[in-house]
Amino acid sequence: MQISFPVKKAYFLGTCLADMIYPETGLAGMRLLEREGVETIFPLEQSCCGWPAYNAGYRREAMAVARAQLKAFPDPDCPIVAPSASCAAMMRIQYPKLFEHEPDVHEMLQLASRVYELGDFLLNVLQVRYQDQGEPIRVTWHSSCHALRDLDVARHAKALLRQLENVELADLEGEEECCGFGGIFSIRQPELSAAMAYDKIEAIQNAQAARVIVGECGCMLNIAGVMDKLRIPIACQHFADFIWERIGGENV
């Protein structure tokens, strides 16, 4: 899709996880867009990108849900921004493949071409500049697999974090290794998923950071869940929440 500047309007894809578990993250993402003068629309008709069923091997069900999103984001000139690379990757990469032989492939292609991951959109489309208002803090960053390998947008979110003057970004050992969530995998192989998550948590502790910042609600659910159970006092936060807090946004 060809974006016309200045960007006046964007759809916000809430993602099912942000919707049910991390609504503040969704709000923070929307505020970050609105702060740049973009009218941000949250269509109430949206539900989920379909990834959970796709991941579990239920394509037919995933496609039905994917199709339902067409109605939620009707304006063909309006970009769709998601605070999660897995949802963005599902729409951008999988929709065209899934609907390759379907009659509505063109609509789905059109939809797919409008999808952006939040960090990518903020940095490269809106070209934001952030002024850090917070106290000095040391944080570390975990790259989600979809952000890293499917969309190659992890570096954009990191670049946003680097704009924040008082934020020290500590390296995370094994930053690019999966945290062990993997959707249905965490349910089917809980011990193995735990082994991967424990290694991730150990690396996070070794980074000596006050918080671990992520760009994916799935990773957040996993990493925060394990740290909570182990009573490790390191916060896991989405970059949207973190940036909004650092630039002095009022409570969401």
Place this chain on the structure above:
Amino acid sequence: MSKRLPDPLRERIQAALLNEEQRACRKRVLADFRSRREERFADAAEFARLRAMAREIKRRALHMLPDLLQQFEENAAKNGIMVHWAETAGEANEIIWTLIRKHGGKKIIKGKSMVSEETGLNINLTAKGARPVETETGEFIRQLCNEPPAHVVSSICHKSRQDVGRLFEKKLNSPYTDDIDRLCQSAQKVLRGHFREADIGISGVNFAVASSGALVLVENEGNVRMSSTLPDMHIALMSLEKVIPDFSDLPPLLLLLSGSATGQRAPAYVSVIRGPRGAQEKDGPRQVHLVILDNGRSRILADRELRQALQCIRCGACMNYCPVFGRIGGQAYGSPYPGPIGSVLWPQIQGLHRRGDLPFLSTLCGACAEACPAGIPLQSLLERLRDEAHTSQGVVRGSGSARRPGESVFWRIWELSHTRPVLNTLTGGILGKFLRFAPRLGSLRAWTICRSKPRFARKNLHQMLRKRRNQK
């Protein structure tokens, strides 16, 4: 209470996870493989170029595989190689056993061959009273322990040199040492005896060149060359996708194979076998046989997407980068080909009704596909097989066999609630309230083994924004 089905895969995984020593060894070995590979391909553009070439070569070869195989067979026959076709693993073993028996073979030596693991050749020959000896050092060791290979390149990536020292002390009566050179010498001493006596040599094949009917064998120790030249009869076993059109296709494949496997610029030994010893020649086997195995591959070949799994050159890189493989090792998979490629290939060969569990043994993180020098989209293929496991309209053997009524109903309800906005808001709200008090059963129980229960928001985003919209 419903009876819980035994899950052998999950049991093997649990055992592997608890084996701290093996995990530590494996972690070291795989990290070493990765860093060598990264050093070798520090130039990302070079890697991308080679990979694109390799992918094209393999794709083209698969596209015209029937013709290539025919051309290869004709040329191989001209060279004096006797070609045998095996539809199934059992047939391949039978052909090999008949050849050995007719020849009156007494001592069989083997070079590392994954396809012989696929057919279960060693077990089969042993059952018939033969005693094939693996001659690659790692394979020799794992055979001494009576274990299957743990990796397509490094069969013993989970063993320390102390482990090997203790093993040799017990089985070879050599004094304990953990010095690698001395351990290798001990193994060599035993193996030399076998090489001298052997009258049958069995090997795999890395590439078969159609235009000249030659076999290309790649290795680092020289044992494959010995196994294919010293004994009177050489039997090579290969799966049918190994054929490439021409020698000119070989260089990029060799560079990628050795670079991805061990970070080497070139393998230490590349043997090109054109046939048995000629009339004027003083050495080499008098008979060379080639067994070409299908074992379900024609069926894989028929599907354009799934066919890509046959581009594999068995470098092992996908295993070295896989976070799952790194933690459980190859043996836990219960498949001759472990790791991501194994989880793509083996369910197709065995059928999803037998190994439909393997495509789910992945977080779909994509590290495998990123590393694969043959450009196989391993992650997409795993996703495809997950779907095949549930759909009755699939093309893979045993498709639809993983369908369970409970699970299907769950996803059907999920679909319903996510295609109807009203239902979505409703279920979202109910879930948020209900899950707070839900007992830890089923999926929730699995999830909470290492995590707290997810805390659903009191008001979900939809509810919050509906209010905001109404206020405007």
